[in-house]
Amino acid sequence: MTTPLPSPSEAATLQLGYSFCPNDTFIFHALHAGLVRGPLPVQEVLEDVQTLNDWAVEGRLPMTKISYRAYFEVMDRYVALRAGGALGRGVGPLIVTRGDVQDLNGRRVASPGALTTAELLLRLVYPEVEVVRMRYDAVMPAVERGEVDAGLIIHESRFTYPQHGLTRLLDLGAWWEQDTGLPLPLGAILVRRDLAPQLQWALNDAVRASLEYAHAHPEAATAYIREHALEMSDEVMRAHIDLYVNDFSLDVGGEGTRAVQELHRRAVAVGAAPASALPLFVERP
DSSP states (O other), X not given: OOOOOOOGGGOSSEEEEEOSSHHHHHHHHHHHTTSSOOSSOEEEEXXXXXXXXXXXXXXXXXXXXXXXXXXXXSTTTEXXXXXXXXXXXXXOOEEEESSOOOOOTTSEEEESOTTSHHHHHHHHHOTTOEEEEOOGGGHHHHHHTTSSSEEEEOXXXXXXXXXXXXXXXXXXXXXXXXXXXXXXXXXXXXXXTTSOXXXXXXXXXXXXXXXXXXXXXXXXXXXXXXXXXTTOOHHHHHHHHHHHOSHHHHOOHHHHHHHHHHHHHHHHHTTXXXXXXXXXXXXXX
């Protein structure tokens, strides 16, 4: 069952869902605060990525951040913007353990969600693990307590796992880069496919303008980012932004497009996502 969405003409504002993570609050602060102009005023809806993934399956928001893995489930309803997403090198999820674990097949691995890119990569590398799903910020404590044999960590956890006495077993981003030669697609910004092409492209321009404003005035978003990064030091917050916000965030480009196509192809090949012939990204009208 999907939830019907109001048309732009029926709404005074456009709901925009994104996560509490510094890369998202950095990118969207100027648009949320009205420091750059968009085709419609936006209303922020902040949630963790797995909740946003689930909501996209329900069709709850007209514009939302989502994992690329989850995007492949909702391509009939949504299309990705070229701006605002997270792709890159050295940005992938990590598999961490508490002890000397070498082979995960047959072991219990904590995952931040069924529709995360992290779990798709885990499935590609270790097809026979027992997945235990939980919120991303519960993964490291579960590994630390010995409730699972290993955990998939994303976001700021890649900077803080040594503090939990954990060791890195595998960098899934590095595995992807070595295997494909492409950057790793992590998250995209989606808009409804039934919005007018002119509006889709105007929203893409607005997101890009918001990021350009953030680069030009980095101090403007500091308080907003800090407000939502409650358990993160300033150093980790800055490292998080530097890692996940890059040229692909301004425009996915040809290489980024090929990377998303390859991730989709592999997801389809292992039965993790349906095939689709629809365009992956918005196009200039």
